[in-house]
Amino acid sequence: MADVLYLFGIYGHPELSPAMKAVEAAGHNVVVPSVRGFDGKAGFTAPEQYLDWYTIWWDAIDALGAGPYHVVGASLGGMVAAELAILRPEIVRSVSLLAPFGIFDASNPGHDIYAEVSAKRPPYLFAKDVPDAFVNRFVNLGPEEFPVSRYLCDTAAANMLWPFGERGLGKRLHRITQPRLTLWGELDVVSPVSLAQKWGGAEVIAGAGHLMEWDAPEEVGGKLIEFLASH
């Protein structure tokens, strides 16, 4: 039975990250919701309100089974994971937040990847090379449809975060009562590590960028496995 719910980040979910594969290898059963827009499928229309997104996410999560889960949320998915822990605590056993969005610091805003053309965005998300899984995502759709699916996936993420991912989570953080692990990439240029203070502190992953599970799979995987084992 699935015990870990993984909520993906700002650049979508091409495949399970090496860190999450390590979690699976440690004996956990990881499930990932399929969320419209992020899947790149034609016909996506952005919902009007931020709250509407949670109808979409909750429906996708509920389709996976009842839970409760150890929830691991990365980047945009970290914001969703925090909201899940606050708004639906009954399905959250623990929550691991990997450089979550949801709180913005105007004094150190980080790099706005949406002020870059599509092709130039991925390098800002990683401290190392952009993983092939992201480079090749949607490529099988052909040269004309590939950029459309990429665009729709970006549209979904941008719609949730626009203009810079401030969603008032700072006012709700005290409502998270489940065990919590917070990790932050040392070299995150999108959500600078200084933001961790606003989340009550974090363990810093050396040499990792925003999507740290890909940059530092052993360390991130190890931290997650250790945390899950104790809760």
Next chain:
Amino acid sequence: MKMMWFHLMPYPDLPENFNKENRSVWVDIDPALFDPEVMADTYDNYIGQLVFAEDCGFDGICVNEHHNNGYGLMPSPNLIASILASKTSRAAITVLGNSVALYNPPVRIAEEFAMLDVISRGRLVAGFPVGTSMDTCYSYSENPGTLRQKYAEGIDLIRQAWSAEKVFAFNGKFTQLRTVNPVPRPMQKPGPPIWIPGGGSVETWDYCAQNDFVYGALTYYGYKQVRETVGGFWDRVDANGKDRNPHRLALTQFIGVADTDAEAHKLYREPAEYFFNRSLHVYPGYTDAPGYTTEASTRAKYKSQVRATVRAKQANHDLTWAEMVDNGYVVIGSPDTVRETLEAACTELNVGHLCTMLQFGNMSDELTRYNTQMFGDKVAPALKTLHAEWDDPWWPQYAVGGTHYGKGRS
């Protein structure tokens, strides 16, 4: 054919090396580049030029809206339009327009446009652009994924507000108003004609055709580059079962007129180079916020590799004068050359409203007025009869400009 005089209101003193030392003319342009004294003189000149255009016989005068922008100094076109409404008496006051999603609540537009229509005594054209990605998503941080839904809802509200005979409640997805009752209502009934400036989105063509709005192909790249866009628009007009009345379409075009072709090339080269290589220096990262472009238009964009190649060249801001002229970005020459070129273009494209742009870049006040008068006296009279067999139901009820082209200043 109706001819309008369209002003972008560019800042005229961007430094020579602007495009080398600055990231963008739009969104994050360095505010230190703008001198308030220069701005004051510039507004004086530009407002004077628009009024002068009416004196030279133009059917209408046009203003538009941009934000955080070095080539468009009108974050509020309604402020300029209110001055024009007061200082003119015949020309259509064509506001192209108000970016609807940026007004909260959009009934503010219903109010301000109604004021303009009343002040001008029924001469307003109401333009409703979505607004560029730079203006809406980056300068005003509107959410790109919902921008167009909010825009369409706003137009519905405005139209209801103009025509409703009683107070009503509006329960939209983006705007909820318990009491809608704008005062004044427009002088024109049920409201001013609606024009939709667009950049070539498939949905906008259908939206205009289905609602009988004028589609404004407001390109900076002239009549040749816009063929694909205009063709797409007329195809959708046909598909929606509407007639091909040329007045369904408005087109912008940079124009420079002088006594001879050689003189025109000498006079207008510098302001054109200033505009295309300095004023249009827009950082590519701002041009398409994720979700700003519809899925259908995104798909169409990636299918058109020809268009992508042209755009890449334009984005480099290294256009030569010959390219600007040969590609039709600017129509330059003697009155005969300009007339022949525009007559052929507006016939081929079936344009009933030509938005002339006779000031561009850092063109001086003196040269702008010369260009305006040359066009009004020596080009417009021959073009005025084009498409005369068609009625124009999209023209303001009380605008009576365009009656004295070629007769000198009134």
